[in-house]
Amino acid sequence: MFVGHYSVAFACRTERNRIPLWVLFVAVQFLDYVWATLVLLGIEKLRVIKGFTAGSMLDSYFHPYSHSLIMAVIWSAVAAFVYRTVCGRYGRYCSKAAPLIIGLAVFSHWILDLIAHPRDLAIYDNRWKVGFGLWNYRDPEFALEIALLAGGIVLYLARNAMPAIRKGAVIAFGLVLVIVQIGDTYVPRTPLTDKTTVMGVWVFYTLFVLIAFGVEKIGTRTKSITP
Ligand SMILES: [Zn+2]
Numbered sequence: 001m002f003v004g005h006y007s008v009a010f011a012c013r014t015e016r017n018r019i020p021l022w023v024l025f026v027a028v029q030f031l032d033y034v035w036a037t038l039v040l041l042g043i044e045k046l047r048v049i050k051g052f053t054a055g056s057m058l059d060s061y062f063h064p065y066s067h068s069l070i071m072a073v074i075w076s077a078v079a080a081f082v083y084r085t086v087c088g089r090y091g092r093y094c095s096k097a098a099p100l101i102i103g104l105a106v107f108s109h110w111i112l113d114l115i116a117h118p119r120d121l122a123i124y125d126n127r128w129k130v131g132f133g134l135w136n137y138r139d140p141e142f143a144l145e146i147a148l149l150a151g152g153i154v155l156y157l158a159r160n161a162m163p164a165i166r167k168g169a170v171i172a173f174g175l176v177l178v179i180v181q182i183g184d185t186y187v188p189r190t191p192l193t194d195k196t197t198v199m200g201v202w203v204f205y206t207l208f209v210l211i212a213f214g215v216e217k218i219g220t221r222t223k224s225i226t227p
Helices: 005-012 021-028 030-040 069-089 098-116 138-159 164-186 194-215
Strands: 045-053 056-062 121-124 127-130
Touching (some): 021 030, 030 194, 045 194, 098 138
Antiparallel strands (some): 045 056
8 A cells, every 4th residue: 555545644634633734644654654764774674576466566574563463553652642742842733632643544554554465464573464465456456545545635625624726736746646656556667675665665755745744835824924
């Protein structure tokens, strides 16, 4: 699962919780940030094999600290706690439900990975591996990613008041994510090394976070100067 994760970020943001979209973009990929970092450090292991599954070249044969069910629950709780603490410290608005929403957004990553991944997600440590393996079916997996993303964006647009220009930017951002997914799923390429692959993960995910940050600034200039 790739851009489908962002559907949860778009769907979680409402006028009531006012969690910045960019924060949710970090939350839904938080487990992959941990994973990419641990692979870079040589602690978790990854093989990049052409044709490993129809929709992905990633053989994540050892990622118990980022992607086991137990650790996913723990990371979700940590993220919820950190969000509440940071909001409190900086006097940011934090609705009662917001930390829980952050936690669920982090955990959603594991659920969506469970659908796409082959049996490489451990329940605990590196044991009892599960995964429904939708990545073995390239077109249905792609269709699910796009359907989820579209649904998330529709919810985001419906539940958040914003100027027309930002609506346009959100839709354009959605189209960029669709193009990125087309590239990832359908454009053949030679596999990179494990380290280069996860560096790419870091760069792309962070680029999307920055775009999400920028998109929510569009059309706020006149409003934000209130004393
Ligand atoms: Zn993942």
